[in-house]
Amino acid sequence: MTDASLSRRDILRSGTIAAGLGWLGFLDPTFTFAAQGDDEELVPFLNMPRSRPGILDWETLDSWLTPDDQVFSVSHYGNPKVDPDEYRLEITGLVDRPVSLTLDDIRAMPKVDQLMTLECAGNGASKGFMGAIYNSRWTGTPLAPLLKECGVKDEAIEAVFIGTDRKEETLRKGTKRETTFEVPFGRSLPVEDAMQPELLLAYERNGEPIRPENGAPLRLIVPGCYGIANVKWLKRIELRDRRYMGRYMARDYVTVRAERRGDEVEFVETSVLKMNLKSIVARVTRLPAVDGMVPVKAYGAVWNDGTPIERVEVRVDDGEWQPATIDAEPYSKYCWRFFSIDLGKLSPEKHTLVSRAIDADGRIQPTAEDDEIALKRTYWEAYQQWPREIDLSEA
Amino acid sequence: MPAYCLRPLAATLLLLALTSVRLSAAEPVAGDVSADLATISGTVTYIADPKRPWRYSRYYVKSRKDGALAEAVVCLKGRSLKGYAKSEKPGQHKVDQENFRFVPETLAIRAGDTVLFTNSDGAVHNVMTGDGIDPFNVNMAQGGRHEVLFRRAGGTRRPIRIGCVFHSAMRCWVYVFDHPFFAVTGEDGTFRFAGVPPGEYELQMVHPAGDLVWSRDVTLTAGGQLEVDIPVSPDQLEKGTR
Numbered sequence: 018m019t020d021a022s023l024s025r026r027d028i029l030r031s032g033t034i035a036a037g038l039g040w041l042g043f044l045d046p047t048f049t050f051a052a053q054g055d056d057e058e059l060v061p062f063l064n065m066p067r068s069r070p071g072i073l074d075w076e077t078l079d080s081w082l083t084p085d086d087q088v089f090s091v092s093h094y095g096n097p098k099v100d101p102d103e104y105r106l107e108i109t110g111l112v113d114r115p116v117s118l119t120l121d122d123i124r125a126m127p128k129v130d131q132l133m134t135l136e137c138a139g140n141g142a143s144k145g146f147m148g149a150i151y152n153s154r155w156t157g158t159p160l161a162p163l164l165k166e167c168g169v170k171d172e173a174i175e176a177v178f179i180g181t182d183r184k185e186e187t188l189r190k191g192t193k194r195e196t197t198f199e200v201p202f203g204r205s206l207p208v209e210d211a212m213q214p215e216l217l218l219a220y221e222r223n224g225e226p227i228r229p230e231n232g233a234p235l236r237l238i239v240p241g242c243y244g245i246a247n248v249k250w251l252k253r254i255e256l257r258d259r260r261y262m263g264r265y266m267a268r269d270y271v272t273v274r275a276e277r278r279g280d281e282v283e284f285v286e287t288s289v290l291k292m293n294l295k296s297i298v299a300r301v302t303r304l305p306a307v308d309g310m311v312p313v314k315a316y317g318a319v320w321n322d323g324t325p326i327e328r329v330e331v332r333v334d335d336g337e338w339q340p341a342t343i344d345a346e347p348y349s350k351y352c353w354r355f356f357s358i359d360l361g362k363l364s365p366e367k368h369t370l371v372s373r374a375i376d377a378d379g380r381i382q383p384t385a386e387d388d389e390i391a392l393k394r395t396y397w398e399a400y401q402q403w404p405r406e407i408d409l410s411e412a
Numbered sequence: 413m414p415a416y417c418l419r420p421l422a423a424t425l426l427l428l429a430l431t432s433v434r435l436s437a438a439e440p441v442a443g444d445v446s447a448d449l450a451t452i453s454g455t456v457t458y459i460a461d462p463k464r465p466w467r468y469s470r471y472y473v474k475s476r477k478d479g480a481l482a483e484a485v486v487c488l489k490g491r492s493l494k495g496y497a498k499s500e501k502p503g504q505h506k507v508d509q510e511n512f513r514f515v516p517e518t519l520a521i522r523a524g525d526t527v528l529f530t531n532s533d534g535a536v537h538n539v540m541t542g543d544g545i546d547p548f549n550v551n552m553a554q555g556g557r558h559e560v561l562f563r564r565a566g567g568t569r570r571p572i573r574i575g576c577v578f579h580s581a582m583r584c585w586v587y588v589f590d591h592p593f594f595a596v597t598g599e600d601g602t603f604r605f606a607g608v609p610p611g612e613y614e615l616q617m618v619h620p621a622g623d624l625v626w627s628r629d630v631t632l633t634a635g636g637q638l639e640v641d642i643p644v645s646p647d648q649l650e651k652g653t654r
Contacts, residue, residue: 059470066512067471069581077467143535145512145579 057302063406073148075299081347083151090230094182094202097250101234110255113168120234126158131217132349134320138243138289141399152352155238157219161212173256176211178237179203181250204248205261215240240351241322242290245270275392293400294321294382296329296374301407310362311409317372320353325377329356371404450632453604454640456481456597464646480601483518485587487594490613496591509537514584520594523565531556538577565590568618585620610634617642624648
């Protein structure tokens with residue numbers, strides 16, 4: 018059991034529903050969204066570049082579980098080739114009983130599914146990089162029981178997850194103290210976080226072996242956290258008593274943002290980890306004009322770190338925020354949810370549509386002009402509202 | 413008459429003279445409608461298959477009713493076109509980087525033509541390729557320009573695939589030919605080659621963004637006008653051409 022809010026049956030049911038949506042999409046080249054009528058016609062966005070294979074195609078989003086051809090991959094130290102027959106996962110450092118496990122050893126352990134939306138921390142930083150997100154059913158064995166079995170020593174404060182990918186890093190470049198060294202990719206979590214029941218050592222995505230570029234043969238899955246935390250090509254888990262400061266923990270994937278302190282602003286650097294509250298209008302459809310006005314619907318997705326989502330609202334031009342309907346199913350705590358809204362009849366001209374999400378803690382997805390986005394200097398965590406431009410004039 | 417008025421006139425006369433030399437030497441050019449020459453035209457249409465949807469067809473098929481396919485490269489291939497006279501005035505083409513796209517994405521040119529790449533986006537881009545005999549990799553700051561000479565023809569088999577290292581979704585294909593009988597279809601899907609020497613050819617169609625490949629043998633007779641429609645469907649899908 019990987020998700021406290023879901024039973025195994027729920028997970029299987031979610032998977033079944035997702036497969037059903039995929040089937041609908043397969044049958045119909047117009048890519049029927051849940052709640053979308055057959056006669057609705059796609060209204061292309063004016064301010065978006067064309068979509069391509071290898072990244073999510075928002076305008077034709079049709080499947081709750083993302084098909085392989087729309088799954089992005091980002092690597093930082095190249096794509097290593099790992100021979101599954103030679104593969105070993107080591108759990109070392111501050112543990113009573115270090116282990117070295119083959120893939121068969123891991124496959125023989127309790128097998129569970131974890132449904133999760135995985136988003137790149139840089140997704141949304143520009144309109145050329147908006148589809149670096151996908152939803153999956155990951156299959157593997159839970160990490161926590163394995164760590165318990167190894168006996169994590171009391172002095173351990175962090176679990177460091179080391180990948181097979183390696184590269185040279187240079188510090189203090191151009192100074193007398195310049196130093197170059199080769200390091201593997203790594204990310205860490207506090208021991209308490211690493212022991213959460215949702216974390217998985219995954220070897221399958223959507224029932225198939227994980228693809229090489231997505232971390233085969235074994236990948237760490239940390240639900241609710243940006244892609245960078247989900248270490249690919251996992252080779253070693255080290256329990257340590259000092260904070261790990263690898264490049265992608267301490268120097269990169271660091272959000273630099275100014276915060277207001279009265280009349281002053283002060284810059285703060287924080288580590289990128291938990292996914293932020295975010296929604297996006299994925300697709301807009303129309304029907305033929307009636308009395309010169311165009312019936313329009315919008316469909317989209319909303320996701321975050323697992324905090325319950327209260328509502329999604331959509332606004333046309335500078336009008337009032339209107340509540341969208343969030344689909345009750347498919348549902349899983351760490352997965353995106355689809356929403357839709359009937360916007361009524363709009364005038365046959367150009368319009369701007371935008372959505373915003375509000376969570377149970379009252380957090381509201383900000384605009385690009387709000388402080389938390391406008392005062393951010395780095396492009397990580399680009400969770401601002403994304404206005405979509407459309408043209409409803411008759412061709 | 414001032415000298416600056418004479419120059420364009422002289423250039424026009426020279427161009428006319430060259431054109432007449434070309435015609436008298438029976439070296440036809442596209443658009444030549446001499447009675448000894450042939451014309452071939454047609455329309456490329458995409459026939460959708462509900463069981464094998466082409467997700468990105470929305471960019472290239474504007475009307476599902478007629479299925480006219482835009483941005484397809486259509487050309488002739490034949491022995492008689494080998495050694496075809498080089499273009500006397502190499503073409504100059506433009507590809508802009510706009511809204512995180514190459515515009516146009518598919519370009520067909522003659523060997524010896526140049527392409528000026530520009531960046532009118534608000535982001536830093538790049539133009540790079542490992543294809544052809546002159547690979548290049550150039551960063552493009554906002555307002556950046558980079559001109560490339562395409563010296564060698566690769567036909568439909570060896571297009572120059574161009575990308576932006578910063579934005580992998582940005583793609584561009586440049587098809588280089590050593591004759592003038594090629595076209596990139598517009599939204600109406602049509603193509604037309606006039607002034608073609610009679611003979612046997614292979615009529616080829618490729619759609620790089622859709623991985624679609626089609627070809628058919630055609631025989632063109634002196635003064636003949638051949639209409640060939642090109643219906644393509646997922647059956648013409650050829651992986652690996654992108």
